[in-house]
Amino acid sequence: MTGKLSKQVLVMTGGGMGFGEHMSKAVAKEGAIVVVADILLPEAERVAGEINARGGAAVALETDVTDETQVQSLMDETVDRFGRIDILVNNAGISGPSCDFVDIETPDWDGVVNVNINGVFYCCRSVLPHMIAQGAGHIVNISSMTARVGFTHLRSIPYTTTKFAVEGMNWTLSVMMKEHGIRVNAICPALAVTNFQAKSPKEYFVGARCWTPDHMVGPLLYTLTELEGTGHSIEVIAWHEERGTVDKYAYIHD
Numbered sequence: 001m002t003g004k005l006s007k008q009v010l011v012m013t014g015g016g017m018g019f020g021e022h023m024s025k026a027v028a029k030e031g032a033i034v035v036v037a038d039i040l041l042p043e044a045e046r047v048a049g050e051i052n053a054r055g056g057a058a059v060a061l062e063t064d065v066t067d068e069t070q071v072q073s074l075m076d077e078t079v080d081r082f083g084r085i086d087i088l089v090n091n092a093g094i095s096g097p098s099c100d101f102v103d104i105e106t107p108d109w110d111g112v113v114n115v116n117i118n119g120v121f122y123c124c125r126s127v128l129p130h131m132i133a134q135g136a137g138h139i140v141n142i143s144s145m146t147a148r149v150g151f152t153h154l155r156s157i158p159y160t161t162t163k164f165a166v167e168g169m170n171w172t173l174s175v176m177m178k179e180h181g182i183r184v185n186a187i188c189p190a191l192a193v194t195n196f197q198a199k200s201p202k203e204y205f206v207g208a209r210c211w212t213p214d215h216m217v218g219p220l221l222y223t224l225t226e227l228e229g230t231g232h233s234i235e236v237i238a239w240h241e242e243r244g245t246v247d248k249y250a251y252i253h254d
Helices: 018-029 041-053 068-082 106-134 157-180 213-225
Strands: 009-013 033-038 057-062 087-090 137-142 182-189 233-236 238-240 245-247
Touching: 009 018, 009 068, 009 106, 018 033, 018 041, 018 057, 018 087, 018 213, 033 041, 033 068, 041 057, 057 068, 068 106, 087 106, 106 137, 106 157, 106 182, 137 157, 137 213, 157 182, 157 233, 182 213, 213 233
Parallel strands: 009 033, 009 087, 033 057, 087 137, 137 182, 182 233
Antiparallel strands: 238 245
16 A cells, blocks of 8 residues: 555545445555544444554544534544544445335435435535635545436436435535635445345346445545546446556446
8 A cells, every 4th residue: 555645534424334344444554544434333433443453543433424413523523633634435325215216205215315415415514614724625425326317227216316416516516615625526336235235126136247345445545546636426337456547338237
């Protein structure tokens, strides 16, 4: 590892498992001080403990991103402990129900919206005053390949809808925050087999090429250490570590 993120303070929501766990450990190896935020505190503590045991620096904070007060406390406590927040990765999300549009129950719809949209909104709104005050910062929103017109390998309508909203928030914030020296970019992963997909029907994966959680490591480090500018939404289906490049071609079915 190159230590390109040395001493940078990074908040990772949904950092207790799946993509979030692997990304937290990866940025810690690059020298970042990682705040592992998760609604499941034991999982966040496990990830932070493993990072610290390997010589990294991490703390775990219990955070429900749908709760404005908890999100504000997350950002304020991070600044109190470390003096700043350099990077926010909005990774927390839920998948939502697999059913026809007319069968979606309102509580299920609201649940996905609250995590995937409101959670990103609360986190960005709470962190931006700190980043504006320091004149620098980087927000990375974890979007999805489902937020692409023409992408037809769909499972959850609420999930797909919320990821289009994340794309909109990502772009508008990138425009508005550029004058403050704050970058806002998104990563759009493809289908992956993680605990996130635990309730997905088995037939959803038939014929699909799926990621494992560690496939997010390269794209995130690329975004944080190599990608220039702001307002990007990177379609990442395959990451070729040996070339250090992101391939923007999609393959779903064998």
